[in-house]
Structure formats: structure tokens, C-alpha cells
Amino acid sequence: MDDQKKMILDYVVREYLEEDDDTEITYDTELISGGIVDSFSMVSLKRFLEKKYNISIPDADASPEAFDTVNSISALVDRFKKA
Amino acid sequence: MTVTYAERLQGFDWSLAEKDLGIRRGDPLNIGWHCSDRLCELGLARKPALIWEDHTGESHTYTFDDVRRYSDAIAAHLLSVGLKPGDRICLFMDRLAELYIGFLGVLKMGGIVQPLFSAFGEDSLWTRLDNAGTAAVITQMKHVKKVRRIKERLPQLRHIFVVDGAGQALKAPETALAMRELPRPAGFKVHPTTAETPSVLHYTSGTTGQPKGAQHVHYSIVSQYLTAKWVLDLRPDDIYWCNADPGWVTGTSYGIIGPWANGVTQVVLDAGFNAEAWYRFMAKHRVTVWYSAPTAIRLLMRDGNELVRRFDLSSLRHLCSVGEPLNAEAVIWSQEVFGKPFHDTFWQTETGCIVITNFPGMKVKPGSMGRPFPGITATVVDPATGEPRTGPGQVGVIALRPGWPSQIRGYWNNPEGYRKKFVNGWYLCGDRASIDPDGYFWFVGRDDDVINTGGHLVGPFEIESALLEHPAVAESAAVATPDKVNMEVVKAFVALKPGYEPDDDLELEIMNFIRKKLSPLAMPQSIEFVDSLPKTRSGKIIRRILRAQEFGEPVGDISTLMND
Numbered sequence: 001m002d003d004q005k006k007m008i009l010d011y012v013v014r015e016y017l018e019e020d021d022d023t024e025i026t027y028d029t030e031l032i033s034g035g036i037v038d039s040f041s042m043v044s045l046k047r048f049l050e051k052k053y054n055i056s057i058p059d060a061d062a063s064p065e066a067f068d069t070v071n072s073i074s075a076l077v078d079r080f081k082k083a
Numbered sequence: 084m085t086v087t088y089a090e091r092l093q094g095f096d097w098s099l100a101e102k103d104l105g106i107r108r109g110d111p112l113n114i115g116w117h118c119s120d121r122l123c124e125l126g127l128a129r130k131p132a133l134i135w136e137d138h139t140g141e142s143h144t145y146t147f148d149d150v151r152r153y154s155d156a157i158a159a160h161l162l163s164v165g166l167k168p169g170d171r172i173c174l175f176m177d178r179l180a181e182l183y184i185g186f187l188g189v190l191k192m193g194g195i196v197q198p199l200f201s202a203f204g205e206d207s208l209w210t211r212l213d214n215a216g217t218a219a220v221i222t223q224m225k226h227v228k229k230v231r232r233i234k235e236r237l238p239q240l241r242h243i244f245v246v247d248g249a250g251q252a253l254k255a256p257e258t259a260l261a262m263r264e265l266p267r268p269a270g271f272k273v274h275p276t277t278a279e280t281p282s283v284l285h286y287t288s289g290t291t292g293q294p295k296g297a298q299h300v301h302y303s304i305v306s307q308y309l310t311a312k313w314v315l316d317l318r319p320d321d322i323y324w325c326n327a328d329p330g331w332v333t334g335t336s337y338g339i340i341g342p343w344a345n346g347v348t349q350v351v352l353d354a355g356f357n358a359e360a361w362y363r364f365m366a367k368h369r370v371t372v373w374y375s376a377p378t379a380i381r382l383l384m385r386d387g388n389e390l391v392r393r394f395d396l397s398s399l400r401h402l403c404s405v406g407e408p409l410n411a412e413a414v415i416w417s418q419e420v421f422g423k424p425f426h427d428t429f430w431q432t433e434t435g436c437i438v439i440t441n442f443p444g445m446k447v448k449p450g451s452m453g454r455p456f457p458g459i460t461a462t463v464v465d466p467a468t469g470e471p472r473t474g475p476g477q478v479g480v481i482a483l484r485p486g487w488p489s490q491i492r493g494y495w496n497n498p499e500g501y502r503k504k505f506v507n508g509w510y511l512c513g514d515r516a517s518i519d520p521d522g523y524f525w526f527v528g529r530d531d532d533v534i535n536t537g538g539h540l541v542g543p544f545e546i547e548s549a550l551l552e553h554p555a556v557a558e559s560a561a562v563a564t565p566d567k568v569n570m571e572v573v574k575a576f577v578a579l580k581p582g583y584e585p586d587d588d589l590e591l592e593i594m595n596f597i598r599k600k601l602s603p604l605a606m607p608q609s610i611e612f613v614d615s616l617p618k619t620r621s622g623k624i625i626r627r628i629l630r631a632q633e634f635g636e637p638v639g640d641i642s643t644l645m646n647d
Contacts (some may be wrong), residue, residue: 013596017227018228018229019228021225021228026353030355032256032355032356033355033356033360034138034355034356035138035177035353035354037188037204037355038355038603039356039382039606040286040536040569040603040604040606041598041603042368043594043606044591044598044606045610047587047594048591051373051587051588059567064355064357064358064382065358065359066385074514076250
């Protein structure tokens with residue numbers, strides 16, 4: 001579980017922050033409402049998760065709220081891993 | 084009692100707004116002064132102008148006197164470092180208070196303010212700063228690195244101000260500009276701009292070429308003031324929320340100028356989308372008038388009716404929407420959950436103000452754009468001839484007779500591009516519509532290849548140019564594809580160079596490549612790898628075929644295709 005969260009967090013830091021941005025991102029940092037990932041960019045994050053974990057996340061479940069923290073994203077991934 | 088549409092039309096003249104604003108023709112006219120100093124002179128100095136809040140709940144209230152003093156201080160600072168009236172000064176930051184107040188500051192020193200969407204990547208930023216010959220950028224630490232990386236390719240850029248840069252590691256010509264710490268200039272005089280002095284430069288995308296700088300003038304305040312008063316129905320005691328970003332025209336015409344010219348208190352939420360947070364914000368501040376967009380409304384609808392009912396939103400009095408056609412379902416939903424419909428408004432960067440709209444008190448036909456604002460002559464025409472096409476069921480391009488106050492005066496350094504927007508004396512908006520027997524306009528679709536995603540226009544040329552910079556891409560086409568939330572999103576068709584094979588990894592890599600270079604809005608939400616693209620005999624890619632396929636529409640005449 002923590003490996004999964006770390007993988008997601010690392011991807012967010014690598015793809016959505018500037019190279020030398022020292023903003024601290026935790027599993028609870030608000031990504032969407034905090035303006036780190038915008039709602040348009042969610043699509044590329046969703047693609048990454050689907051590819052990485054071989055799952056399919058329906059658009060209806062890919063809400064800004066579900067993508068707002070690493071914890072909520074990880075929970076979403078778990079839901080569809082089990083589905 | 085609500086004034087009817089017919090009464091608004093009767094004897095209409097824009098001088099009504101000039102009189103309200105105390106504007107006398109030939110006298111100096113400065114939007115910055117009108118939106119701050121004038122209100123203080125009218126006794127509103129202590130009234131809150133801006134209630135700003137971020138996603139953590141931290142908030143700060145600025146009175147009209149604060150706005151006056153801080154905008155004076157910013158203007159004086161810009162002049163003190165050698166910037167001059169007429170210089171293009173870019174605002175490139177999130178929705179910080181400095182963005183709203185700095186906007187007035189630039190105007191007060193006679194500068195041309197160039198707001199840019201803070202999510203722009205460095206290529207999008209460079210294109211617009213280079214075209215405008217921008218002399219200074221006001222930004223924040225979060226975004227300064229994007230400016231830093233392109234600085235060497237912008238010889239005219241002399242100053243980079245960082246609003247939260249105090250105590251931070253800055254690199255020349257970056258300097259800190261802490262608004263609240265600036266000295267209060269004694270006896271600062273607002274630059275005596277006139278009605279026709281350039282004021283705001285907003286970049287907008289078209290089908291061909293790079294984005295164009297739409298050149299507004301100070302006289303635009305006349306239209307923006309009156310449309311905010313009559314269409315948004317702003318009244319002195321309102322608490323107003325426009326959730327558009329000032330990087331785009333709605334965020335300045337109706338997120339700064341319109342409400343403040345009316346002396347209205349506005350609230351700003353500097354945060355990304357979150358339905359619960361939005362409802363909580365409106366309930367907390369007792370928002371009375373809300374100007375939003377269909378994409379946001381559809382996202383709220385998706386979160387259901389139970390969520391909205393957990394909040395006391397009884398303060399809401401009037402709702403409006405802009406950016407893309409408001410579908411009937413959204414109007415009906417808002418009636419159900421808020422007890423009032425969203426009123427659709429139609430306009431664009433070049434018009435500077437709302438031109439076709441649903442007025443308060445006017446019968447709303449769900450799905451219709453409404454009727455022309457008084458003083459606006461609008462119809463639909465054949466785009467080739469400019470002849471009106473107003474018969475029953477006829478569709479044409481929305482056309483306006485030039486001459487309203489906030490019409491742009493041209494595109495920056497591109498008179499030919501602006502000239503092409505006119506046919507037979509009509510300004511063509513580029514949107515197709517029909518007009519019903521009651522005079523209501525009904526949106527049909529775009530008349531060009533521009534992609535309207537989430538209410539923002541994205542030009543295919545800019546995306547295709549960026550795609551070609553990816554090492555795997557041989558040729559590409561960017562078109563709109565339908566989307567339930569954003570109306571349209573970008574889809575790219577890509578032919579790969581020899582040695583590259585299409586797969587999911589490459590698709591994601593190209594998506595992120597465009598997101599970082601241009602912006603999240605421009606990022607293709609999907610990529611279809613193809614062997615080749617449809618072209619004319621002269622080799623020009625025919626996007627309309629790809630777009631028609633996406634929308635399930637007839638492809639039309641393809642007799643000129645060379646590879647089919």
C-alpha cells in the first residue's frame with residue numbers, strides 16, 4: 001500500500017512540479033484544490049494510473065475530489081484493482 | 084421591480100453609462116482610477132472591494148481605499164524603475180490579491196496590462212511575451228522559473244517582479260515586489276490616459292497562426308460597467324463571485340472592471356475546483372450574484388443534489404454563465420437546486436463585454452443564448468458574403484455591427500488579422516447560430532477549427548507546432564472531440580517518424596509534453612496514431628474531416644483530397 005502511495009506521490013512530484021520546486025507534498029496534500037494539479041491535467045494522471053496498475057477508471061469516478069490527495073487517489077486505485 | 088428587456092431597449096444610448104460614471108468626452112479616462120479613487124471620492128473608501136481567500140481558508144479583506152493605495156504604490160514603483168506609459172506589463176500569477184490590484188496599478192501608470200493564465204507552460208508564455216514585446220512581468224515564486232527559462236529569448240523583457248520574492252533567491256533582473264510593503268507615494272497622479280488609450284492586451288486563439296493580442300482601450304469600461312449592472316444585475320449591497328481566472332477576458336471584464344466600476348464587493352477563491360469547497364465558500368460569504376461557466380456547472384451537477392442541499396445558499400439572487408453554450412439540463416438543474424436558473428451570456432475576447440444574453444426578468448428559454456444587449460446590433464450571416472440568414476431554421480455566423488465601446492481596436496501588430504474578421508461591414512464572431520421568431524439566438528457550433536474546451540478557446544496551430552517538437556512526431560492534427568463536462572477537449576492525430584511505434588507509454592509521454600510546453604488546456608486528452616493525415620492537393624492538413632468524424636457529422640466534399 002505504501003509503495004503504491006509513494007509511486008503516485010513520486011509521479012505527481014516529477015510530472016506536476018517544477019524541477020527544483022521544493023514544495024513539500026505529503027499523502028494528504030490537496031493537489032486539485034491546492035492548485036498543484038488542475039482538473040484538465042487529471043486526465044494524464046488517470047492515464048498513468050490505468051497503465052501502471054492495469055485498471056480502468058470510469059470517467060464518472062475520476063472526479064476532482066477523488067484525485068485531490070495521494071491518499072484518495074490510492075483508495076480509488078484500490079477500488080478498481082478489486083473490481 | 085425588474086426592468087423589462089423592452090424598457091431597456093427604449094431610447095438606449097451608451098451615454099447612460101458615461102453619465103453614471105461621470106465620464107465627459109475628451110477628458111482623461113483611466114479604468115484604474117474609476118475602479119478605486121473614484122469610489123473613494125463617492126464615499127466607499129471603507130467598503131470591502133475584495134474579499135480574498137485561498138484553499139486553506141486563509142483570507143484577507145481589502146477596502147476600496149486599500150485598493151486605491153496599493154494600486155497607487157504599484158504604479159509608482161513601476162514608474163520608479165523606468166517603465167513608461169504604453170509599456171506592456173504582464174501579470175502572470177494565480178488569483179492572488181496582487182493580480183487584481185496590480186491590474187489597476189499597471190493601468191494607473193499608463194501601462195498596457197497583459198494578463199496571462201498562470202498554468203501556461205513556457206512555450207505559450209514565450210509566444211505571447213515575444214509578440215507583445217513585453218517590458219515587465221509581475222509573477223510569484225511558484226511561476227518565476229518558467230519566466231526565468233525563457234528570459235534570454237526575450238530581449239525586450241527588462242524587469243521581472245516577484246510578489247512573494249522577499250528573502251528568496253532571485254536572479255537579476257528579478258526583484259521582489261511586496262505590495263503591502265511598498266512605500267505610499269505622496270500625491271501620486273494617475274496617468275491621464277484617454278478613452279482610446281490602449282488598456283488591456285488579452286491573447287486569444289484562432290484557427291491559423293499563433294494567438295493574437297486583442298487590444299482593448301480604457302473606454303471599454305462604459306460597456307463593462309453597464310452590462311455588469313444590467314445583465315449580472317449588480318447592486319450596491321451585492322456580494323459578487325466571478326470564478327473566472329483573470330488570465331482570460333471574463334476574469335478582467337467581469338472579475339475586475341465590471342464589478343468595481345459598479346462599486347460592488349467581490350469575493351475571490353484562489354483554489355482549484357472542489358464542489359464542496361465552492362458551496363462552503365458561497366455560503367460563508369453570503370454570495371448574492373454568481374458568474375460561472377457551463378463546465379463548472381456540469382462538474383457541480385455530477386456531484387449531485389444532496390451535496391448542494393447541505394449548504395445554506397439562500398443568499399444567491401442571480402446566476403449567470405459564460406464561456407460556452409449552456410445546455411438546457413444545466414438551466415433546469417439550477418432551477419431545481421438553487422431555485423433560479425443560470426442566465427447564459429455570450430461574448431468573446433474581441434467584444435470585451437456581453438453582447439447576447441438572457442436578461443434578469445426576461446423569459447429564459449433553456450439552451451438559448453438570449454437576445455442582443457441594447458446598443459448591440461446582432462444577426463447571423465453567410466460568412467462568405469455577410470448577407471443575413473435569418474429565415475426560419477436558417478443557420479449563419481453570429482455577426483455584430485462594429486462600434487460598441489468595448490470592441491477591441493485591433494490585434495497587436497496584426498492589422499491584417501483583424502481586417503479579416505469583417506465581412507460586408509459585419510464583425511464575425513466565428514460561432515454559428517440561428518435566430519428564432521422571438522429574436523432569441525441558438526448556438527449551433529463553431530465556424531472554424533478553434534477548440535472550445537471548458538470555455539477557453541485553444542488554437543490547433545499552436546498545439547500542432549508544439550507536437551512537431553516531440554522527437555517521435557512526424558506530422559499531426561489537433562481537433563475538437565466532444566466531452567460531457569468540457570463540451571470539447573483536444574484530440575490529436577499523430578503520424579510517427581520511422582523507428583517509433585505507437586503505445587500507451589508514448590501517448591502519455593506526448594500528452595505530458597504538450598501540457599508542460601503549452602498548458603493543461605492544450606494537452607490532448609487522447610491521441611490517435613495514424614499512418615497519414617488527410618490533406619489537400621497542396622499538402623495542407625484538412626482538420627474538418629477529422630473533426631467531423633469525432634462529432635459523427637457528414638464529412639462533406641472531399642474531392643480535393645490528395646491521399647484519398
